[in-house]
Amino acid sequence: MRTHTAAVAIALLFLCGSVATTGGVGSLFPEIPGWKLMEEETVYGPDNLWDAIDGAADLYLEYSFVDLHIGRYSKSDDLEIKVELYKHGSLADAFGIYSQERNTDYHFIDLGTQGYVDKGVLNFLCGTYYVKISTLQSGKDAQEALLMIGRKVEEHLNQPKGWPEPLRMLPSSGKETNSEQYIAKNFLGYGSLGGAYVASYIGKTPFKLFIIQRASPAEAKQILDDYVNALPKGAATEGEGGRFEVRDPHHGRLEILLKNRYLAGLVGCSGSGMCEKYLKGLEANLTGSR
16 A cells, blocks of 8 residues: 555656647657657746746746756656756856756766766756756666666757856866856846856865956946946955956955956955966956957
8 A cells, every 4th residue: 555655646746737748750858769758738938937846946037048848758667757858048048057056066977068967866958958857766777767868868959068158268277176157147146247157266265266258348347337336435446457456345355357348356365376376367368258
């Protein structure tokens, strides 16, 4: 009786939502021999994403969420795999939501641009898609099925691999592996500082580097002006070559660089030699970018 009850609970959890068609021409889900595919009839958009992921919907919407398709693969041995395809408006946005949910200590794998796997879970970045694959079953067969289906989905979506270009401009020395993030809105709590690429660095005390890209040098200068205007009078001091030192009442000392169409800087960096080293590294990387 206990086994039957558990099986019913699993079935109800995985079959919630209206399930209708199997994959076919034009489907985002590949047909996999030996597996039965059922796609949910409901396609979730910005207006009803809460119905699928109630508590997390607001965060996904910050990253130009387009739609969510859900499919389920099952076999006769009661193994069932759920696949969620979150499409976002750009590579930056898909990377952004992926970066919000990964941790630096996850077990990363070569799938899509990057993926990570845990017990019953496999998530990966695939072009403008954030793919989440899960199962309620445990054991070796379930884990192998997650990976096999993940590779089939990656192949079927046929998305280019690669990270957003501004990540390449973050200096590599001292950077904590897999700490990069894209903050779509309100970086450091300021509305003007949206679209920030951020990474953590290891020093005597941890600190962060950021790069914000805009369409033109004038737009980059405008977001700097908006940020400075939100600070107490006299909090920002202009130096040479587009450098600024800022005393932020909430974040302490910031070293900021305005270069071409980029606003970049350091948050929480201590020691003038360390700060100068990374400012020069940022400046060199941004000088050749337009």
